[in-house]
Amino acid sequence: MASSSYCFSNSATMWRPYFGTRVGVPVAGGTLQTAIDFNNAHADVEMPFFNQDLWDLANALATGPDDPQPIFGGLTYNQALASITSRV
Secondary structure (H helix, E strand, C coil), X not given: CHHHHHHHHCCHHHHHHHHXXXXXXXXXXXXXHHHHHHHHHCHHHHCCCCCCHHHHHHHHCCCCCCCECHHHCCCEXXXXXXXXXXXX
């Protein structure tokens, strides 16, 4: 989960172009946080069966692979990944 969440959050290169191409929708030109805010404001319509835990988790991560991540106990992404792969 940590690896996929980090990759998901650090897809600014993916999110900005994606939201930038949206036209006529509330998140057009926005960010992942824009989409989270919109979903929260319209949860009954946008999320009737599930929530957005993955988006919230991804958005909480610092962007650099060597930035300490509070949700990884202060480890960086690279350190957390190394500790996981060394156990496999």
